[in-house]
Amino acid sequence: MGVSKTKQPLRKRGGKARSEERRFAFLFVMPALLLVVVFRIVPLIWGFVLSLTDARGVTEGAFIGFDNYAELARDPAFHDSMANTILLIATLPIWIMVPMLLAILIHQGVPGGKFYRAVYFFPATLSSVIVGSIFNVLLRNDGQLNQFLELFGIGAIDWLGNSNTALLSLIAVQLWATFGMSLLIFLAGLSTVPSDMIEAAKLEGASMLQTFWHVIIPTLRPIIEFVAVVTTIGVLTNMFGLIYVLTAGGPGTSTTLPEFLIWIELGRMNRPGYAAAISMVLFVLMAGIAYAQVRIMSRNVNV
Amino acid sequence: MSEFTVGKRQRRLLWGISVPMALIALTCVYPVFFALNNALKSNREYILDRFGIVSEPTFQNFVQAWTRSNLSEYFFNSVVVTVLSVLALIIVSSLAGFALAVLRFPLRKLIFVVILASLMIPVQVVLVPFYKTIIGLGLLNTRAGLILSYTAFFLPFSVYLMTSFYSGLPRELVEAARIDGAKLTQVWWHVMLPMGMPALITLGILNTLYCWNDILISLLVLQDNRTLMVGIAALRGEYTTNVPLLTAGIVLAAAPIVILYLVFQRKIVSGIAVGAVKG
Numbered sequence: 001m002g003v004s005k006t007k008q009p010l011r012k013r014g015g016k017a018r019s020e021e022r023r024f025a026f027l028f029v030m031p032a033l034l035l036v037v038v039f040r041i042v043p044l045i046w047g048f049v050l051s052l053t054d055a056r057g058v059t060e061g062a063f064i065g066f067d068n069y070a071e072l073a074r075d076p077a078f079h080d081s082m083a084n085t086i087l088l089i090a091t092l093p094i095w096i097m098v099p100m101l102l103a104i105l106i107h108q109g110v111p112g113g114k115f116y117r118a119v120y121f122f123p124a125t126l127s128s129v130i131v132g133s134i135f136n137v138l139l140r141n142d143g144q145l146n147q148f149l150e151l152f153g154i155g156a157i158d159w160l161g162n163s164n165t166a167l168l169s170l171i172a173v174q175l176w177a178t179f180g181m182s183l184l185i186f187l188a189g190l191s192t193v194p195s196d197m198i199e200a201a202k203l204e205g206a207s208m209l210q211t212f213w214h215v216i217i218p219t220l221r222p223i224i225e226f227v228a229v230v231t232t233i234g235v236l237t238n239m240f241g242l243i244y245v246l247t248a249g250g251p252g253t254s255t256t257l258p259e260f261l262i263w264i265e266l267g268r269m270n271r272p273g274y275a276a277a278i279s280m281v282l283f284v285l286m287a288g289i290a291y292a293q294v295r296i297m298s299r300n301v302n303v
Numbered sequence: 304m305s306e307f308t309v310g311k312r313q314r315r316l317l318w319g320i321s322v323p324m325a326l327i328a329l330t331c332v333y334p335v336f337f338a339l340n341n342a343l344k345s346n347r348e349y350i351l352d353r354f355g356i357v358s359e360p361t362f363q364n365f366v367q368a369w370t371r372s373n374l375s376e377y378f379f380n381s382v383v384v385t386v387l388s389v390l391a392l393i394i395v396s397s398l399a400g401f402a403l404a405v406l407r408f409p410l411r412k413l414i415f416v417v418i419l420a421s422l423m424i425p426v427q428v429v430l431v432p433f434y435k436t437i438i439g440l441g442l443l444n445t446r447a448g449l450i451l452s453y454t455a456f457f458l459p460f461s462v463y464l465m466t467s468f469y470s471g472l473p474r475e476l477v478e479a480a481r482i483d484g485a486k487l488t489q490v491w492w493h494v495m496l497p498m499g500m501p502a503l504i505t506l507g508i509l510n511t512l513y514c515w516n517d518i519l520i521s522l523l524v525l526q527d528n529r530t531l532m533v534g535i536a537a538l539r540g541e542y543t544t545n546v547p548l549l550t551a552g553i554v555l556a557a558a559p560i561v562i563l564y565l566v567f568q569r570k571i572v573s574g575i576a577v578g579a580v581k582g
Contacts, residue, residue: 017481018407024487025408032399032462033414039455040424041417043432050431102324110317110324118568119328122335125564125571127516129532130557133539134334137546144337147354176330184575208313237425241518245536259427263519272431283428290423297463298419 044283047276055273068277078278080253081261084167085285088235088257091171095231096224099179103186104216107193108208117187121180128241131177136160136246139169163254166247170255174242178234182227189223190216229293236286258282335561342551349547364551368538374552377534384446384521384530385514388453392461392510393503395454400465401495405477406487415466422459426520434523442524449524453514461506468502469495505574508567515560531556 051068055061072078102120106113123131138144139159146156159169193216201211240259243249249256249264256264258278265275341349343360368374402408403415426433433452442448476498480490496503521530529537538552564571 021406021487022408025402025406025411028398028402028406028487028491029414031395032418032458035395035451035455035458036418036421039433039436039452040421040429043429043436044424046432046435047429102327105317105320105324108317111321112325116324116328117572119331121572121575122564123331125512125560126557127518127532127535127560129516129518129535130553131334133535133549133553134338136539137549138334138337142353144354180331181575184572188575208316233425237427240427241516241532244518245539262427262430266431266434272435276431279428279430283424286425286428287423294419294422297422298416 047279050273051276051280053273055271055276057270057272061273064273068274069281071274072277072281077253077256077261078258081256081258084253084255084257085236087167088171089232091175092228092231092235095175095179095182095235096227098175099182099227100186100220100224102179103183103190104212106183107187107190117183120183123177124180126177128177128239129245131173132242132245135169135173139173160247161251163251166251166254170239170242170247173246174235174239177242178231178238182231185227185230186220186223189220189226193219226293226296229289229296232289233286233293236282236289258285335557338550338553338557341547342554344547346545346547353546364547365555368548368552368555372534372538372548372552373529374531374534374538374555377529377531378555380446380525380528381515381531384449384453385511387446388450388457388514389507389510391450391454392457393507396458396461396465396506397496397499397503398491399462400469400499401491403462403466404469405472405474405495418459418462426456430523437524444525444527446525446528449521449530452520452524453510453517456520457510457513461510464502464506465499468499472498504570508563508571508574511563512560 050061052063052065053061054064054067102116106117110116140146141156141158141161143159145159150156157165159165197215197219198211201215206214236257237259239257240263243255243257243260244263247255249260259282262275262278262282265271265278269275340357341353342364343357343362345359345361345363348357348359369378399418403411437443437448437452440448442451476494477490480494481487485493516532517530518532518536521533525533535552535556539549542548
């Protein structure tokens with residue numbers, strides 16, 4: 001009896017409740033949607049339109065078609081930023097191998113593993129401004145690194161002032177500052193590797209190296225892919241702060257990456273139209289990779 | 304058991320590997336030691352001995368950085384902006400996550416995909432129009448402008464995490480609350496917020512790091528009234544030769560994050576893993 005009593009009003013409320021649910025649902029997602037549309041999606045389209053103008057300073061600028069893109073093709077600073085990007089991408093295997101190896105070792109039970117995990121991640125919590133300022137002092141010609149190397153009879157190297165070493169220094173510092181993040185991702189992935197598989201391999205008499213290659217690496221494949229995607233996006237779009245304080249893009253253009261060039265063209269050169277064109281190139285460069293990330297992420301949520 | 308499976312040779316190998324790993328760990332903490340050590344030196348002592356451990360510690364550099372170089376002002380600015388941005392991110396993403404994961408409404412999937420896809424548009428890609436948007440809305444050089452910007456740019460991952468967290472909760476929770484006649488806003492406040500606490504704390508910590516550490520967005524939006532990281536970058540430019548003063552500024556700017564990490568290390572480390580395992 002009690003059941004039918006409560007069931008009746010519930011069904012009656014069904015239609016009303018559903019329309020109320022719809023109303024509130026829209027209300028709840030609206031702030032998020034609005035922020036994303038106003039600050040990211042509309043600007044993306046607007047940015048493309050701007051890239052087709054010769055806007056300078058605050059003047060609107062006239063429509064000039066793809067002239068900005070044609071100028072990019074001739075701009076040596078842009079060429080350099082692209083060459084630097086290619087070199088950066090070429091180092092990606094290191095960005096993946098180093099944290100993977102360390103994560104596997106920690107997972108295999110190196111003494112003090114928990115401690116290493118915490119310490120390795122620490123630099124990733126620091127601002128690129130702080131990391132850059134510290135290394136700017138350490139890597140100077142009369143800096144602490146050269147002083148340290150002198151103990152081994154190695155002569156001073158102007159790490160940041162020499163265009164041959166500046167980009168490599170920048171890459172090394174960024175790698176140092178972020179490998180802890182990838183390490184945590186690998187550790188999370190390793191925790192899903194069934195431990196009885198590793199035990200079984202060991203019982204079979206497999207060496208540590210064999211276990212690596214035949215058990216751990218194959219099961220880690222999706223994680224390796226994910227780290228590769230996240231790292232690529234990171235090096236394409238997350239190095240502004242470090243460049244800004246460590247090298248300011250120099251000497252010359254030797255550490256200028258597209259994201260820094262965008263900033264220079266907007267700020268120092270006051271050419272928003274041209275800066276927008278570089279932005280579009282950067283977007284195309286990373287869109288494919290970012291699409292892969294979004295695919296991976298949405299695969300894991302049932303909406 | 305493991306004593307039998309892990310041979311003596313392997314255990315010795317693991318100890319051997321521990322040595323280079325300890326060296327890497329040393330490099331991870333050295334820069335902070337470096338900053339603190341030199342911040343305590345007088346400029347004279349630094350010039351005489353750049354490598355050694357401070358012999359006559361002085362707090363003069365901290366005082367000077369804090370007062371004369373305006374770091375106190377920048378520090379306050381960063382605290383206000385970070386706290387309010389993180390609060391906004393938590394509220395906006397838990398509301399959106401609640402709707403996207405639990406409620407039924409048209410275009411739900413599309414809205415989720417649109418928010419997630421905006422991950423593909425980092426701030427560099429829209430730098431110029433974003434700047435113009437901030438000017439157009441009259442938000443240039445306002446804290447509100449910076450808070451809105453942070454919320455917009457750090458939002459997609461937060462919404463993603465809350466949606467994925469809430470979709471793992473039993474639906475009966477919400478149904479039960481609704482049968483009791485609770486309004487959906489009350490369900491959010493009394494059920495979804497408390498239930499979402501583990502994910503919300505993770506988001507709170509991560510977004511605190513992002514907001515506190517950012518420089519690009521704040522360089523653009525707050526041009527007069529600097530945040531701490533912009534202030535440190537400027538300090539580096541002005542005092543290239545006065546390393547003790549610079550490192551004192553660095554220590555002050557890093558201190559909140561270092562303390563946060565020391566206190567919440569476990570939470571931060573596992574929080575990153577939560578987001579990662581999803582991949």
